[in-house]
Amino acid sequence: MSVALGPFRFLSFLGGIEDLAAGRERPEALKNMDARLPQPNSLRRAGEDTQAAVLAAVELLRHENLVVADRIGLYVGQQQIALDFCSRFIQTSYREGPRMASPMYFAESVANNVATHLSLTLGLKGLAQTFIGTRSAGIQAVIAAAEDVEGGLVDAGLVVVLGVATAVTRDAYQAVFSPFQRNHPPEVKFLRGVAAMLVRRDAAGQPRLAFAGVRCAGPGPRAQREAAGSLWAEARARVPQDTRVLDSTLIMCRARSQEILRQVVPTLPSPPGILECYALDPFARLLADGVNHPGGEGRAVLCLGEEGTAGLLALDGPPRRVAD
């Protein structure tokens, strides 16, 4: 693909990427979000994750001096539909009766809700698509943006990837991956955050997208190895030799997933400060690696989704970010 990817604007509720790469937390990082948002009133009913997404996009566009126009496409990647709002809606309907469930929760649960708030705040009226697909959702969004930029439909693709972790997700995954420790499941910490990035034909100083792809061949580990293997086989010719290949796998089954990946390509361990953040995870790992290893080598991240997909994103250099 002949497009550039970057820079990235990364925000999280536990601190900037430098904090996470160093293994420290700075929970006050987004405390003053309202003051930084251009139109806090229009977003006041939106969830914090949506607000963070808008903030990251606004700060990225401002940094790059990009004027919003129809020639900017919007591509949002998130693991699933907004489960937090779904659960609030369903919970109220069961506990207090169907007619007590708030329509606001329902409206906010729609998957393209983040894209809606982004388009309304930024004034976007052109292309906008939302992709859902656990860990590979953000990679799908980058692929779509690259296609549209290469095809000349837009001059720039604004890609926004969210890592939304809720109590529902945590409980659910603990149930899945610790079935024999139901009463005392292992503690797993989550990271809520967002990465906004730009896809353009040319952008001075930004690495080029060497490869991006998603595959699935079935639900089991064997099929996942096949999917990851097919991706890597296709990517290998396009990825620079000295590329640092990182893995992105669900924390709760990391050892098992790393075993699958090891059979495909040796991957490098990521810093422990990157907590579970689903669709954001591949991007958080790329950025954290850029902090800890500032060399000019290419970067790739190979991820395994819990439902059976494998995704790969490769850059021909280190990712560049907009500093805090």
Next chain:
Amino acid sequence: MSEARRVVVTGLGYMSGLGFGPDDHEVALKEGRTAAGPIRRFDTAGFRTASGAQCDEERLGRLLSERWSAAQLRGLDVDTRMVLWSVTTALEDAGLKPSALTRPLPAVVGTTLEGFWQAEQWYGEFLKRTALHARPRRLRLCMAGGQLATVSERLGIPLEPMVVSNACATGVNAIGRLFRRVRSGAVEVGLAGGYDTLTRFIQLGFDSLGALTPKTCTPFDKNRSGFFIGDAAGMLVLESLDSARRRGAKIHGELLGYGESLDGYHPTHPDPQGRGIARAIRQALEIGGLEPGAVEYVNAHGTGTPANDAAEAKGILLALGDETGRRVPVSSTKALVGHTLGAAGALEQCFCFLAMERGFLPVQGGLQTQDPECALNLVRAPQGRPRVALNNSLGFGGANGVLLSRRWEEAS
């Protein structure tokens, strides 16, 4: 940029509350028969509205069992079964054998809810006891990628999945994305479509918004009061004309153009002037190289809600011009199959090809007194043989998508 390729549709697999495939749907679309009925899938006690259009799950099971053993089908929920049936049917219709595929098949699939039926069951179990007592298997199955992974495994076809979720414009957006890929030459053949299932969550969600009708769905009617939700899945095989000719595949029709826009107006309400959908229609026509006068049928989004229908009617008139807009036959098939959410755009595109191939116009069901605010030529009788069709979709957040297609004639 290289010259754009022609994109044809060589395989269709679709199902809804009206039935399975072209024959069931042709009859119902000509008669204007609705699939709405009482909801049996979940308890609707306390809901304001309790009707929907469920698919015939028993028949779906029988159709699937013609191809797979009981063991292979065990544990598959209704979402996965619908996707499996429609994908298999579309691929068979296209004459694409899994063994003949030399690379992973691109699959751009739209859904608004993924397999939310499973999530809902899980959540019900969770609320009754605790999260740790709910059945974990449901969680993998509730993810859209999980359904595609199951399909990939059953068919033995590696997929390049992309899951679009753009509210009610999802199905059209998914087809549009694959259309662009095939048109640009990036892909020779791929699968696109959408699916969604009637669940308690979605019924209650639209119920709480007051969007569901307690009576019948009557799009563009003066007394319209909303829609009902329906199960559906629609999958299409999109292919470059060169590839289809090389394979000697039967061609259902040609996709000419695709337009996409955002209203940028309100999180849930459409732009009342219809400017967003008008932009998408114009874009589709421009890409397809056709003038508005060439359009011979419009499958409208037409949800039957006061705000949507009025805005869409204005948008159609704005894009096609007053004279053409008032003349071209328009109908919303949601009166018959219900609002099928992520499947809607894909299912309605299948209806467009069906109507063009078999030579009829889908009747506007439920119409009694046309709303003068919706000054369109609504289809009252099925006589007609459209050559060019527009397919509109409007979604939450002002997401609009429009597909332009043409009947296949070898000389065209």
